[in-house]
Amino acid sequence: MYWCEEMRREFSYDLRRKMTMLVCTTLTDEYELDLGGKTQPSVNIDDLLYSTYHLLA
Known part of the structure; x- marks a missing residue:
């Protein structure tokens, strides 16, 4: 991406589809991501x- x-x-x-599948399924399940x-x-x-303004005044 960078x-x-x-x-x-x-x-x-x-490549976008593969990245989405990697993040949304594999990494999410493996690292228990929210x-x-x-x-x-x-x-x-x-x-x-x-x-x-009012705190400093």
């Missing part, structure tokens, strides 16, 4: 700046 990004080339379709995503905190930049 090579393709650096060379500005796309993965071939077959496929769930982490939720992001609901803080945007305005909230952060507001809090920082």
Whole structure:
């Protein structure tokens, strides 16, 4: 993936399918990986700046 990004080339379709199968089945089962995503905190930049301003004031 890194090579393709650096060379500005796309993965071939077959290679993408094989990578997906490797990650979604083989590695997930072998290392007991969790496929769930982490939720992001609901803080945007305005909230952060507001809090920082009032904490420093």
